Amino acid sequence: MKGLLFERNIPRIAASRVMSKLTHSGKGVAIGPLRLTDIDEPVLPGPHWVRVKPILAGICGSDLSLLDGKGSRYYESMVSFPFVPGHEVVGTVEERGTDGNVVQKRVVVEPVLTCVTRGIDPPCPACAAGDTGQCSGITTGHLHPGLMTGYCADTGGGWSTAGLVAHETQIHTVPNTMDDTDAVMVEPVACAIHAALSVPTEPETLVGVIGSGTLGLTVVAALREFTATGRIVAAAKYPHQRQLAMQLGADAAPGPDGFAREIRRTRHSTVVGKSLPAGADVIFDCVGSQATLEQALSVLRPGGRAVLVGMGYRTAVDLAPLWHRELAIQGSYTYGTETLHGKRVRTFDLAIDLASRLELGRLVSAAYPLERYEDAVEHAAGAGSRGAVKIVFDLQRKIGHGSSQHA
Amino acid sequence: MxxxxxxxxxxxxxxxxxxxxxxxxxxxxxxxxxxxxxxxPPDPLHPLEDPIAKIRHALDHPMGDSQPLETLLHPDMRLTIAFDDVSLPLPAMQAPDARQLVIEQVLEMAAEAGVEDVVLLAALSLHRRMTEAELRHALGNRVYNAFEPHGLLLQHDAEDPDGLILLGTTDHGEEVEINRRAATSDLLVYVNINLVPMDGGHKSVATGLASYRSVRHHHNAHTMTHSRSFMDMDHSELHSANWRMGRFIRESGVKVFQIETTLNTNAFPSQFSFLQRREWEWTPRDRAGFFASSKALALMGDRTRRTLFHSIKAPMQLTSVQAGEVEAVHQSTLTNVFDQQLVHVxxxxxxxxxxxxxxxxxxxxxxxxxxxxxxxxxxxxxxxxxxxxxxxxxxxxxxxxxxxxxxxxxxxxxxxxxxxxxxxxxxxxxxxxxxxxxxxxxxxxxxxxxxxxxxxxxxxxxxxxxxxxxxxxxxxxxxxxxxxxxxxxxxxxxxxxxxxxxxxxxxxxxxxxxxxxxxxxxxxxxxxx
Structure with a gap:
């Protein structure tokens, strides 16, 4: 069985970093620490664990950051090497049917490796409260360190035909009516829902979303479906992103140059320096770069809040506007349990509902076999400019071989 | 000839x-x-031989029921001289600009009469403010240096609540709100350049010195679809509204002395003379000029090309000056504009x-x-x-x-x-x-x-x-x-x-x-x- 293995090879990590800087994101994978190799099935860590055979596994922005060698050293102690990446997974588990025969059940994996999965009892306060994304046990317990499946040496990951192992609390049944492509979107959609619900919004709330890749688009959809947010302005660089943003609930989808103008115009704000005295109430930064974070701070109203949804890394940002205008920056990482209409609901349950209802599989633009992982990564890194959104690996060759499916 | x-x-x-x-x-x-x-278009008309003398003559022999400018000036008065902005003429004319020639004569007469309270006012309406270079070009350095450093060269601000005055409403319900300094002066001299028949007349003050509140009554889709065309005053709702407002301004006690000028159509300097000439009359030099300039322009970047063209100053010259009561002046101006521009088709x-x-x-x-x-x-x-x-x-x-x-x-x-x-x-x-x-x-x-x-x-x-x-x-x-x-x-x-x-x-x-x-x-x- 084949899989993509990421090893802790410092020279190769450095080489991929240099290459991606000199050329562009995704180009460093060929000389980086990721390699296609024969892989054995991971060992089941305990009695409540099952094997998951991936059908589709997505390539996430955090994966690209890792492959470009751009990841922050902050995460070093939270992963264990070597690991098989891939945490956006729809796959199958074997289950004995009522007639005693073994049947394949489709599942999506909630990859966060919580206290329960690690055999930590009692669980940490965050896990006990259902806020599993904030679990403090990610480096302890009977598993090697790992933020989540796809970054842990013990669990395997989605980028492998050998599959992965998942604790029974990590798997969610995929409804029969749901496509595989919709299902592979559940994990990023859960991230988006968690972000969207992390800030209270009202019909008068003006929200800006920076970035219209997978995260940005699904944040727009989540805001529209699960919150009372009034006007949503999504910065979309490419025409297909603009079209999708509007379809998913944005009220305006200007290009990056027009984003601040649109926010300003909506609030009829003046401009002081580069800041808007009457800007947006909330900005979701779904890119996480220095430029986008600075843009977020410049278009927020005084007292406004920026939510960092895109993966954060070491960067330099002028915090003067944050101080002077009493802005807030908050992170938004993964998911857990949300409070919706006064009830506590698992984010993954909401995500399965949303991905299915809005057929978010339409964001899956192309599927590649593992053998073409270099092409796949490069495609994912340049998705926007190539008219694509989400690129996935097709582990069971159900969709096709590297051709665009939905773009 | x-x-x-x-x-x-x-x-x-x-x-x-x-x-x-x-x-x-x-x-x-x-x-x-x-x-x-x-x-x-017709060939450029012959320019006035002695434009200064013609300007003086127009000021001394005004049209309509206006008194000569000299008799309207006295030492204790407030005098405001408004002038057309950077949108006229096109392209900008070679110095001295027509506004400079006229304003210098008006100022000279004002000085002779002992007028001390004089303000120059760019009639921007809702246009952009002029830059120092543009003001210097329109007025000449002498006038600019005499007024601007003392805060006496102003640009109309259609959004300055303290700088506007609501004179009232016409019988068509149009609010007439114009520049306070101009409206409260003993005399408002308006210096115009009439490039197209839409310009001038009551539009100079009723639009050029008005606020948005006032301008919106005629700058709208209804007016434009009821103007056939807005370049033809007798069939233009744009003009009808401006004339109503202009007469209202007059009846409100604002005394306007209108000075209108027309220019010939010498739009391009000699190196671009082929642009004015009919193609079958192009000389070998014209053809060479066309091809050489076309090739050179093709090699330039957008910014360079733009800078080059906007630096062109037209060798336009005055063809007429008329002064006095607004409507009488403008009728004469239109005749002169049509003499230069009208083509029967x-x-x-x-x-x-x-x-x-x-x-x-x-x-x-x-x-x-x-x-x-x-x-x-x-x-x-x-x-x-x-x-x-x-x-x-x-x-x-x-x-x-x-x-x-x-x-x-x-x-x-x-x-x-x-x-x-x-x-x-x-x-x-x-x-x-x-x-x-x-x-x-x-x-x-x-x-x-x-x-x-x-x-x-x-x-x-x-x-x-x-x-x-x-x-x-x-x-x-x-x-x-x-x-x-x-x-x-x-x-x-x-x-x-x-x-x-x-x-x-x-x-x-x-x-x-x-x-x-x-x-x-x-x-x-x-x-x-």
Whole structure:
């Protein structure tokens, strides 16, 4: 069985970093620490664990950051090497049917490796409260360190035909009516829902979303479906992103140059320096770069809040506007349990509902076999400019071989 | 010898290619023979031999019921001298500017009369503030240095609540609110340059020194579709409204002494003289000038080309000066404008073609953005007629211009939003008015207008209203060589070549259509029978 293995090879990590800087994101994978190799099935860590055979596994922005060698050293102690990446997974588990025969059940994996999965009892306060994304046990317990499946040496990951192992609390049944492509979107959609619900919004709330890749688009959809947010302005660089943003609930989808103008115009704000005295109430930064974070701070109203949804890394940002205008920056990482209409609901349950209802599989633009992982990564890194959104690996060759499916 | 009048050339097989302006450049196009004609403007009129003497004569012998200026000046008075802004003339004329010549004489007389309270006032209306260089060019260094350092050279601010005064409301319900300094002066002298028949008359004060609250009553889609055309005062609702307001201003006690000037159409200096000449009369030097300049322009970047063209100063000269009572003055001015610009044309055409140059009244030293392209073609040039439009109802206008999706962010900030928000929703001049108030009252646009060099937030709406008559009249508008996305955003059809455009136009006007090309600039006014 084949899989993509990421090893802790410092020279190769450095080489991929240099290459991606000199050329562009995704180009460093060929000389980086990721390699296609024969892989054995991971060992089941305990009695409540099952094997998951991936059908589709997505390539996430955090994966690209890792492959470009751009990841922050902050995460070093939270992963264990070597690991098989891939945490956006729809796959199958074997289950004995009522007639005693073994049947394949489709599942999506909630990859966060919580206290329960690690055999930590009692669980940490965050896990006990259902806020599993904030679990403090990610480096302890009977598993090697790992933020989540796809970054842990013990669990395997989605980028492998050998599959992965998942604790029974990590798997969610995929409804029969749901496509595989919709299902592979559940994990990023859960991230988006968690972000969207992390800030209270009202019909008068003006929200800006920076970035219209997978995260940005699904944040727009989540805001529209699960919150009372009034006007949503999504910065979309490419025409297909603009079209999708509007379809998913944005009220305006200007290009990056027009984003601040649109926010300003909506609030009829003046401009002081580069800041808007009457800007947006909330900005979701779904890119996480220095430029986008600075843009977020410049278009927020005084007292406004920026939510960092895109993966954060070491960067330099002028915090003067944050101080002077009493802005807030908050992170938004993964998911857990949300409070919706006064009830506590698992984010993954909401995500399965949303991905299915809005057929978010339409964001899956192309599927590649593992053998073409270099092409796949490069495609994912340049998705926007190539008219694509989400690129996935097709582990069971159900969709096709590297051709665009939905773009 | 008198300058030659305008000329309508019937194109045959021997007709050489005709010059089309193409923004910051030009090219030659072959028009289909036997069904095309080219309208050439009259040659530039002879200038006044002694313009200073003529100005003095006009001030001493005013028209209408006005007293000579000298008798209106006295030591204790408040005197305000308003003047047209940077939108006139086009291109900017070689120094000394007509405004300088007139204002120097007025100031001299004021000094002789012992007038001490004198203020100069640029009549911006809702246009952008002029720069120091532009003011120096219009007024001359002597006048600028004498007034500006002392705070006596002002630019009208249509959004200054303390600087405006509401005089009242006309019997048509139009609020008349104008510049307070001008309205409360003992005498308001207005110094005008009349480039097109729309300019001057009561419009000078009623629009040039008015607020948005006042201007909105006539700068709207209704007025424009009821002006056939707004260049023809007797058939222009724009003028009717301005005349009502102007008379109201007079009846409110504001004493206006109007000075209007006309210029000849010497639009280009000698190195570009071929641009003024009819193609079959081009000399070898003209041909060499055309080809050399075309090649050189092609090698330049956009910014360099723009800088080059906007640095051109026209060797225009005064052809008339008239002063006194507004209406009497303006009647005389119109006669002089028509003497220079009117061309008699028999019948309408199926297709009107025009090459649009690099400049319009609203992009002096700036970018001709797509909205201004539309306004120049459909607002100005389409409306340069008396009688009937040059193109028949249901006909097609073909314009040539690169129409870049580009804006000057300093001069035209609200244009960008208008283009991206309003025109993305609708290009119907009536429908766009639902957005007008938000743009007109936007505090940021107001701040940029008042303190920077930005056109008022509402200005792009006016540019689009200017097109209303043409949009209603035509079946299609085609732009050759434009940015396709920008052209489509305007609601027009993009074409790559003149042949393609003519073929596309046949969808609307049938096969073998008649074609009329207006060879501007210099400007002309068609009298269509």
């Amino acid at each position: 008198s300058p030659r009048p305008g000329y309508v050339l019937e194109v045959d097989r021997s007709t050489p290619p005709v010059l089309f302006w193409n923004g910051e450049g030009y090219l030659l196009e072959k028009l289909p023979p036997e069904r095309s004609r080219v309208i050439y 028999d019948g309408q055409t199926d297709i009107l073609t025009m090459g649009l140059p690099y400049i319009s009244p609203y992009n002096v030293n700036s970018i001709m953005n797509p909205i201004l392209v539309a306004c120049l073609g459909l607002g100005y040039l389409f409306n340069m007629y008396r009688g009937k439009p040059l193109v028949r109802e249901g006909g097609v206008v073909i314009m040539r211009h690169p129409t870049p999706w580009a804006f000057n962010t300093t001069h035209h900030p609200s244009y960008i939003d208008f283009f991206e928000e309003v025109l993305a929703d609708t290009t119907d001049p009536v429908q766009i008015s639902k957005y007008e108030e938000a743009y007109a009252t936007d505090p940021w646009y107001i701040q940029l207008y008042r303190t920077g060099h930005a056109y008022h937030g509402v200005h792009p709406f006016y540019m689009w209203y200017w097109c209303a008559h043409a949009l209603e009249h035509l079946s299609s508008v085609i732009v050759i060589g434009g940015d396709r996305r920008a052209v489509k955003r305007l609601g027009f059809r993009p074409a790559s070549t003149l042949d393609d455009a003519l073929e596309m136009a046949e969808d609307s006007v049938g096969s073998q259509p008649t074609i009329t090309h207006i060879r501007v600039p210099p400007l002309m006014m068609a009298e269509v029978s």
